Amino acid sequence: MSVKEQILNDIKEAMKNKDNFRRDTLRMVNSAFKQIEVDERVELSDERIFSILQTEIKRRNESATQYKAGNRDDLAQKELEEIAIISVYLPKQLSDNEVEDGLKAIISKNGFASIKDLGALMKVAKDEFGASCDGKRMSEFAKKLLNS
Numbered sequence: 473m474s475v476k477e478q479i480l481n482d483i484k485e486a487m488k489n490k491d492n493f494r495r496d497t498l499r500m501v502n503s504a505f506k507q508i509e510v511d512e513r514v515e516l517s518d519e520r521i522f523s524i525l526q527t528e529i530k531r532r533n534e535s536a537t538q539y540k541a542g543n544r545d546d547l548a549q550k551e552l553e554e555i556a557i558i559s560v561y562l563p564k565q566l567s568d569n570e571v572e573d574g575l576k577a578i579i580s581k582n583g584f585a586s587i588k589d590l591g592a593l594m595k596v597a598k599d600e601f602g603a604s605c606d607g608k609r610m611s612e613f614a615k616k617l618l619n620s
Contacts, residue, residue: 475521475561476505497557501528522603525562529555530606566605571613574601579617587618 473481479498486495504524505516516524532551539548566574575597578584584593593614594607601610 475518475525476502476516479505479561493553494557497554500554501525501558501561504528519602522562525558526603526606529558529562530608532558563602563604566601568613571601571605571610572617575610575613575617584618587615590614590618593618 479502483495483498483502486492486498501524505521508514508520508524509516514520532555536548536551536555539545539551575593578593578596578600582592582596590611594611597605597610597614598607
């Protein structure tokens with residue numbers, strides 16, 4: 473079963489259980505999928521869906537940060553709860569050690585030496601890690617390793 477099918481099934485399940493918050497969150501995500509499918513006239517693969525899910529999580533993190541800055545903890549909490557629901561559909565996230573070890577291997581294999589190689593390293597790392605690590609976390613580790 474694809475991730476998209478799983479989300480559609482979970483929407484139906486949330487409707488049966490009268491879990492309106494979960495239902496609405498998953499509907500927003502499904503709406504993002506449909507919009508891209510219509511705009512680009514494509515059928516989304518699981519890898520593309522993972523990318524969209526990461527984008528949705530990133531948007532909600534940014535919103536939560538802004539809400540906290542504006543002393544709207546209720547709205548920030550809502551965003552964080554949506555993140556928890558969406559995160560379930562992403563592949564298992566790599567631990568800090570796994571990310572660091574993977575980046576070290578890529579750096580030594582490709583001969584990256586300085587911070588100037590960050591862009592090339594990130595491109596290779598994104599292909600290798602896929603959706604199992606978000607770009608921000610990957611970038612932080614990459615900068616740390618290239619600066620040392």
